[in-house]
Amino acid sequence: MSVLDISIDALLTTTRSVRKRLDLSRPVEPEVIRECLELALQAPTGSNSQGWHFVVVTDPHQRHALATLYRKGAAQYIELMAPVFQQRAAASEQEATTLARVFDSGQYLIDHLHEVPVHVIPCIQGRTDHLPIVAQSSLWGSIMPAAWSFMLAARSRGLGTSLTSFHLFFEQEAAEVLGIPYEEVMQAALIPVAYTLGTDFKPAVRKPLESVLHWDRW
Ligand SMILES: Cc1cc2nc3c(=O)[nH]c(=O)nc-3n(C[C@H](O)[C@H](O)[C@H](O)COP(=O)(O)O)c2cc1C
Numbered sequence: 353m354s355v356l357d358i359s360i361d362a363l364l365t366t367t368r369s370v371r372k373r374l375d376l377s378r379p380v381e382p383e384v385i386r387e388c389l390e391l392a393l394q395a396p397t398g399s400n401s402q403g404w405h406f407v408v409v410t411d412p413h414q415r416h417a418l419a420t421l422y423r424k425g426a427a428q429y430i431e432l433m434a435p436v437f438q439q440r441a442a443a444s445e446q447e448a449t450t451l452a453r454v455f456d457s458g459q460y461l462i463d464h465l466h467e468v469p470v471h472v473i474p475c476i477q478g479r480t481d482h483l484p485i486v487a488q489s490s491l492w493g494s495i496m497p498a499a500w501s502f503m504l505a506a507r508s509r510g511l512g513t514s515l516t517s518f519h520l521f522f523e524q525e526a527a528e529v530l531g532i533p534y535e536e537v538m539q540a541a542l543i544p545v546a547y548t549l550g551t552d553f554k555p556a557v558r559k560p561l562e563s564v565l566h567w568d569r570w
Contacts, residue, residue, distance in 0.1 A: 406474055409470070418466075469546050492540070
């Protein structure tokens with residue numbers, strides 16, 4: 353598969369959450385997904401446990417079923433978070449603009465998820481429910497680096513992704529749709545994957561490093 357001619361720093365700063373610029377009409381070859389997952393398998397896991405699994409969903413009926421759960425989950429999330437978002441939007445005009453952009457882009461994905469050609473669901477053996485923080489860290493930390501590696505590898509091959517979580521409001525229902533053994537295996541996210549419309553993406557505006565950096569002590 354062809355790899356974009358961009359520097360490592362450019363890759364790390366321009367791997368954005370892509371929603372509106374997904375090419376919903378272009379098929380994604382299974383080989384490119386496999387290639388990106390091979391790279392993801394180089395990520396670290398606690399004690400090299402490699403309890404990860406990756407469910408790749410291309411079947412239109414399965415994607416439809418997941419999109420329905422995603423849409424229901426999004427509605428719950430928006431209801432749950434409404435007071436927080438209102439507070440954030442009231443804080444400054446810039447914050448309000450940022451939130452409006454994320455909502456607009458998020459709504460596009462809600463409306464079109466079933467049309468995205470591939471969904472990748474990274475999973476981890478075990479469940480964090482009621483575990484102490486160290487065990488939670490170990491499980492989440494044994495799947496999220498691989499998920500992000502997959503997204504970077506995808507970006508390097510002209511594919512767009514975004515890490516999403518809304519469907520997890522209905523994780524058990526999604527497990528039933530996909531045949532995932534829910535009691536033993538936890539879904540960590542749902543990553544829609546498609547080729548992007550154009551390959552140029554810009555670094556995001558983030559809080560300045562100085563506002564979040566704590567050197568030697570908080
Ligand atoms: C833990 C986590 C969960 C997320 N869940 C969703 C989601 O369910 N749906 C969605 O559209 N984006 C989701 N996102 C993507 C964020 O909205 C995204 O990172 C944010 O819009 C900033 O985009 P940027 O990274 O391109 O700057 C999630 C991101 C993270 C890290």
